[in-house]
Amino acid sequence: MKLNDINIRDPFILPLGGKYYLYGTRVRFTEEFPYGWGDQRGFDVYESADLINWDGPVSIFEAGGGFWGTSEFWAPEIHIYRDRFYMFASFISEKTRRGTSILVSDDPRGPFEPVVNHSVTPADWDCLDGTLYIDRLGRPHIVFCHEWVQIGTGTVCEALLSDDLCRVVSEPRVLWSATDFKRDVSISDDSDAYITDGPFLFRDASGGLCCLWASFSEKGYCELVSRSDSGEIGGNWTVCQDPVTETDGGHGMLFTDFSGRIDFIMHRPNRAGSERPEIYSFTETHGRFSIAPLEN
Numbered sequence: 001m002k003l004n005d006i007n008i009r010d011p012f013i014l015p016l017g018g019k020y021y022l023y024g025t026r027v028r029f030t031e032e033f034p035y036g037w038g039d040q041r042g043f044d045v046y047e048s049a050d051l052i053n054w055d056g057p058v059s060i061f062e063a064g065g066g067f068w069g070t071s072e073f074w075a076p077e078i079h080i081y082r083d084r085f086y087m088f089a090s091f092i093s094e095k096t097r098r099g100t101s102i103l104v105s106d107d108p109r110g111p112f113e114p115v116v117n118h119s120v121t122p123a124d125w126d127c128l129d130g131t132l133y134i135d136r137l138g139r140p141h142i143v144f145c146h147e148w149v150q151i152g153t154g155t156v157c158e159a160l161l162s163d164d165l166c167r168v169v170s171e172p173r174v175l176w177s178a179t180d181f182k183r184d185v186s187i188s189d190d191s192d193a194y195i196t197d198g199p200f201l202f203r204d205a206s207g208g209l210c211c212l213w214a215s216f217s218e219k220g221y222c223e224l225v226s227r228s229d230s231g232e233i234g235g236n237w238t239v240c241q242d243p244v245t246e247t248d249g250g251h252g253m254l255f256t257d258f259s260g261r262i263d264f265i266m267h268r269p270n271r272a273g274s275e276r277p278e279i280y281s282f283t284e285t286h287g288r289f290s291i292a293p294l295e296n
Helices: none
Strands: 008-016 019-026 042-048 055-062 071-081 084-092 099-105 127-134 140-146 155-160 173-177 197-203 209-217 220-228 237-239 250-256 262-268 276-285 288-293
Touching: 008 071, 008 250, 008 262, 008 276, 042 071, 071 127, 084 127, 127 197, 140 197, 173 237, 197 250, 209 250, 220 250
Parallel strands: 099 127
Antiparallel strands: 008 019, 019 042, 019 071, 042 055, 071 084, 084 099, 127 140, 140 155, 155 173, 197 209, 209 220, 220 237, 250 262, 262 276, 276 288
16 A cells, blocks of 8 residues: 555554564544544554555554553554553543553564553543653653643653653653644634644754643644753753644654665645645754655
């Protein structure tokens, strides 16, 4: 299949051993979940050698009856840590708030099993879209969103993880809020609802620490960048006011292809049932970031 044949949200690519592994949120409609991505109980992987032709999907995780999450299986990311593959993904249940869990496998094709059978984000917070960051001292951190559904204006937060990724070992710290983007638009007409989605950390051309994340401008779902003033997670963060893209696409991440090019992937449009992963080249010019269609 081609990339446009794949209907997922929140795409994430892991390049490894001559293959690209593509993960994301399943999109399937039911009467109970008409927006298409609420009742999924698993995740898949697609594989490609050239970013054009893809095989799959192959299931990498299916929740059994003992797994704590029961619905809204969202935004799987796969990170290599200590020679194993760790999945960060969001879940919710009838008895718990939404949170990010960490799962592990010895293979990028799974099967994945929970490191611990509960979320690692604060149990009394609604959280989603956790991602892994390893600081320059080799310590693992989780960067995640404290969700707007609980606090009105969403935030991006971080906390230090234990070395075995079983638990958070520091108090969560707010890095920035949705409305630090001055053109942020509420998604609700009758209440404050400012969104933070999909943080993904990377380093710019000078070695500075940056983070992609998604929200809404007056043009729709958009992708933004924030920067740390110290080059590390503990610095003060500033939101760049020029979106990377604001054409109804987002929840993006970066990866380096096998030629050394830095690529950006996101889903677009941000409309239930129509989402497709799209890949672009990612460029930094004088400290500003932009994307362009790939030249295949």
